[in-house]
Amino acid sequence: MCTCPNCNSKVTRVHDYRIQRIKDIPLFFKHTFIILKKRRYRCNACGKNFMNI
Numbered sequence: 001m002c003t004c005p006n007c008n009s010k011v012t013r014v015h016d017y018r019i020q021r022i023k024d025i026p027l028f029f030k031h032t033f034i035i036l037k038k039r040r041y042r043c044n045a046c047g048k049n050f051m052n053i
């Protein structure tokens with residue numbers, strides 16, 4: 001549960017999950033992946049979509 005940054009009402013529904021791989025930072029000759037799991041919410045009150053990492 002989180003709060004809408006636009007209108008400050010509580011948002012309980014997760015609209016979408018997305019896993020994003022930010023790849024390929026060569027580090028000590030190994031390839032590294034940064035994995036972000038983003039949650040997208042949609043506010044019921046104002047209809048705005050926003051992200052929460």
Ligand SMILES: [Zn+2]
Pocket residue numbers: 004005006007008009043044045046047048
């Ligand atoms: Zn809102």
